[in-house]
Amino acid sequence: MIQSFGLWSIPLLLHGLMWTVLLSLTTFVAGGLFGLLFALGRSIGPRWLKLLIAGYIQLVQATPLLILLFLSFYALPFMGWYFPPLAAAAISLTAYSTAFLADIWRGCIEAIPRTQWEAADALALSTTQKLRYVILPQAFRIARGPTVGFMVQIVKNTSVTALIGFVELTRAGQLLNSMTFQPFDVFLTVAALYFVVCYPLSLWSEKLKERRSAGSAH
């Protein structure tokens, strides 16, 4: 039965939006955790680890997210368990975000002047102490802007999971479109909902970047 797009459709889209937000948060937390480990390994680890992580980052950044998604979606069942699309979505998005966040954060760690490491050395701090008290707090300040900027990318990237049938905002829009045949109304509303989530994050990211360039005299 063909229904027309109206107020009744909004809860359906909001339900999709809820999954978009949940998936984004999961991806950000998991990707952030692995990203931090990878960034540290890449900047202060032994040579073989650096090469391994650099290889991972380069390969993942040269593969479309959609292909990563299909790979995990089709590969996971071969492990012998049933995985819902949510698992494939979360795993591939995490693998993807890890590569990007590790790259961004490595840049931030390496942006800390050599002299800061040397000063920490001169104070006889251990490696953990150096990171904890000298390097990471400064790197964190630089990293905030680009990190929030990447959160926008994560939210937008979750839309790709619609293509393996995970019902987030975009998939909800597709379903609604096939019920109402009003693509303009449906997808403009979907786009507006994404905008409502992403735009504040973009503004925040810009603000953090400006503050950083205004405050960094060195």
Place this chain on the structure above:
Amino acid sequence: MAYDLNFGPVLAHAPDFAAGVRDTVVLSAQSIVLGLAVGLVVSIIRTSGPRWSRTLCAIYVEAIRNTPLLVQLFLFFFGLPYIGFRLQANTVAVIAVALNLGAYAGEIFRAGLLAIPKTQVEAGLALGLSRLQVLRYVVIVPALRIIYPALTGQLTLTLLGTSLVSSISANDLTLAGSKVVSQTFLSLETFIVLAPIYIVVTFVFRFLYWLAGLWLFRRRVPTGDAAASLSLPREVSEP
């Protein structure tokens, strides 16, 4: 593992994959040329256009950058026929990807233009360079060098983003893979084959950007990986 990977039937479709690579390369090249042109216009308007046109461009840039490419594709593909434009899927794909890139490239170009201090232009004119020479040697080439990693990083993201056009049935490498899946039912094997093909195509494109940089700047300028597009050129400080 109870299942053995079976690549034979997939590899028998090698010509289909080759056609897919060709489609993806053509689609990307068209979108990149068109998108860079859009970006250039947007950046010039946003730095020196009249107020109303700046606002218009700012709305375009923010609308594109804060919504997913997939939704933009759906909006164009399903929406355009609805208001009377019947276009082929591949045409819609080029338009949508180019408009997407245009917004990002516009921001990157703008950052490059803003990075050239006005005093440099004045110095160039004082040295007796013509306006055209100033534009070329003092503004465009140095600005382009500053933004080169971010720009090439964005082009890489655009190339990878073209995989999404398969969802509106535009011909590309991913669609070629989907067709192979529907003929062989070997989904995992097909995507295991697709991933390295995309990686090779991406690195070939990046090598071309590197060569273009060598030619443009007469020296080695780093090209960016996809993440480089996120570190905005504003943060680049020229010595």
